Amino acid sequence: MTADKSLKLEGVYTALITPFTADGTEVDYEAFEALVDRQIAAGLDGLVPMGTTGECPTCSKEEKEKCISICVEKCKGKGVVVIAGTGSNNTAGTVKATQEAKDLGVDAVLIVNPYYNKPSQEGLYKHIGEINKVGVPIVLYNIPGRTGITMSAQTIARCYEDYDMVVAVKEATGSLDLASEIASLCDITILSGDDSLSLPLVSIGGKGVVSVLSNWKPERVQSIVQNALKGDFATAAENQKKNIKLLKTMFIETNPVPVKYSMYLEGLCQPTVRLPLCEMTQGSIDTLTDVLDECGLVTKESAQKKARV
Template identity: 45%
Template sequence: MFRGTITALVTPFRNGQVDEEAYRRLIDWQISQGVDAIVPCGTTGESATLSHDEHNRVIDIAVDEARGRVPVIAGTGSNSTAEAVRLTRHAKDAGADAALLITPYYNKPTQEGLYEHYKKVSEEAKFPIIVYNVPSRTGVNLLPDTVARLAGLPDIVGIKEATGDLRQVSEVLEKCGDRITVLSGDDFTVLPLLALGGRGVISVVSNVAPADMAEMVRAFEAGDLARARELHFKMMPLVRALFLETNPVPVKTALAWMGRIGPDIRLPLCPLRPENRERLVATLRAYGLREGA
């Protein structure tokens, strides 16, 4: 059910508030460009700085604007299991199709603690869950043996693997087989992960180049490896530029330059350094994107 190109949407702000109109326009554009699903309130959506009311509202908007055209996978993770349950229940009640739950951050739970966290949310919410493993942000790595245990739970349907470690991804696929859908969480690794048996990507880059990312995944699925490789290498300079500084600062800067959202970012994140903004804009121009498009 959850495969292909899934955009981890930014959350536009204006004057300190969620910019609902810009968010709706962004969702419509993403769908028109051929993405297969959207993720509101993920890391790229600055979920860590959204109030609970804002978090719920952003998910409500995404579900309403998607109108069933593509699945909505709501970010509902927390380092509090009880809060993750509450957020996941809201996403379910709002009409989302699944939840994306980051591993609990800061707490640094053991592998058993991670298993019990997801098990509790699964039992309480009874809703499809995609596990999100990104050790660089959370300080804890969800290991393949634990993923294999989680794959035995009825509502754990996928994992967003953002370790950047293809050996670990390979081991997850080896141990889990078809019991769980593996999605890339790193735009650098989409094509090699597909070759290993992954089913797609939850992408930052597809915020600005959704059609190319969607075409690359579909080309691979159709067996057109030459076209998939061509698009992979085409996107690599863009991928590098969008991670010059902490995500989502560069991608929001790019979307603002393209005229799709305002430039607002919430502290403690701050605008790109001038030299990095110059490098980003030069890459966007070279890629063929247009200012104010």
């Protein structure tokens, strides 16, 4: 485990889904292990278990720890970074979860802005300060659509400058203006939190993406991000154009519902999500399968055969 800003993040990091059994009562660990193996084989740069896409709010402490442990054990010695989601709206609880993840051997933790409480910028700064004391690299997570609050560029820069464990930010505000402002204020590593914005974000200095689509089609995300990081923006842009409809369709309903359903069509997991998330409407399923068919990934006929009754 790296203990300072020497942890350099760059590339494609998969925001892992958490596969459940058909009835949703248990984590399907066999499917999860197969997913992790598939990610490693695809050459992904890192895995992010128990984030938004992993449905962390509806997973138990034991489920979280087991999924994180599986990632750590399987990625050991393979150059694949494990960034565990440990953030919550309870500072003491986040510190405890972060310490536990550190003890499991993660390379870094993903700390979402506290939701519901609506802390001030000073509160956000102090929250990160407490987590910093644990001594594991921190990736800040700015996602106001889920939390109701945005960490400002100034607060991000302040955290980066004052706290030795803050190494990166997952920028999921959808604002390239904010990302540009962050880059102008400090040298923190910026990772896109939106698949469709990874290319423009790299063009202004970002270093990669925490991806949803790479759960299912890692090579499609890599074809955009890796070319952009090499400076081949023409090829990256061409690949972005080819995949933009697919990238957008993964969010026609609340993430991770569409990506889980897509993976289900290929037999990689059950489409099950836990309440209060629920299955897609038939209209969304029809839209999704139309796009997948258009992209040559799943035929409408095979999707209809696989559809749940």
